[in-house]
Amino acid sequence: MNVKEKLQEIFRDLFDDETIELFDEMTADDIEDWDSLAHINLIADIERSFGVRFSTKEVTATKNVGEFIRVIESKLG
Amino acid sequence: MNEYSFNELTVGMECEFSHSFSIEQLEIFSKLSGDNNPLHTDIEFAKAHGYESCVVFGMLTASLLSTLGGVYLPGKNCLIQGVDISFSRPVYPMDEILVKGKIVEIFESVGQVVIRVDMYNQKKEKVLRGKMKVGMING
Numbered sequence: 001m002n003v004k005e006k007l008q009e010i011f012r013d014l015f016d017d018e019t020i021e022l023f024d025e026m027t028a029d030d031i032e033d034w035d036s037l038a039h040i041n042l043i044a045d046i047e048r049s050f051g052v053r054f055s056t057k058e059v060t061a062t063k064n065v066g067e068f069i070r071v072i073e074s075k076l077g
Numbered sequence: 078m079n080e081y082s083f084n085e086l087t088v089g090m091e092c093e094f095s096h097s098f099s100i101e102q103l104e105i106f107s108k109l110s111g112d113n114n115p116l117h118t119d120i121e122f123a124k125a126h127g128y129e130s131c132v133v134f135g136m137l138t139a140s141l142l143s144t145l146g147g148v149y150l151p152g153k154n155c156l157i158q159g160v161d162i163s164f165s166r167p168v169y170p171m172d173e174i175l176v177k178g179k180i181v182e183i184f185e186s187v188g189q190v191v192i193r194v195d196m197y198n199q200k201k202e203k204v205l206r207g208k209m210k211v212g213m214i215n216g
Binding site for chain 2: 054
């Protein structure tokens, strides 16, 4: 399972929506329940699932799903 | 009331306290919530259905998570963001409920702490288990 597939599972679990299909340009505007609190839980779930840690700066600078994937991939080496 | 800041919290920190609910408090909760199911306020009804006494509302027992976060860990700066709980056994009026909390994860990037919660009755039987996600009002 690659990073995008694993991230998609995280999104589907968090938002209880098995129909979510991630795309690079996807933002909070594309998922109704992706509010500020969901964003906190999303980051925590990503950190837990991938075994990585973000900085606060990375969290605020990451604007869409594609950027998340690239940041995760860079941390996984 | 404790007043931990986010930076003072560490994985493994624990706290515990005890609490019990009276039948009168169940009646008050019934009025507050509108849940007038007799299982919680009618002893004869509860006994007829196999329970020792009135059963404390699960959500009233769960309210002790609010106390855990808001008073003990982290205390005054607590902002509960979510809870995920299971009720293991019925709680009865005047059961001495021991509430135990332990920090199991900290996510500094988003200022979130995850607290494992377990509650036991006076027989040391687990009555509730779960996790609570907590942020800080000054975070």
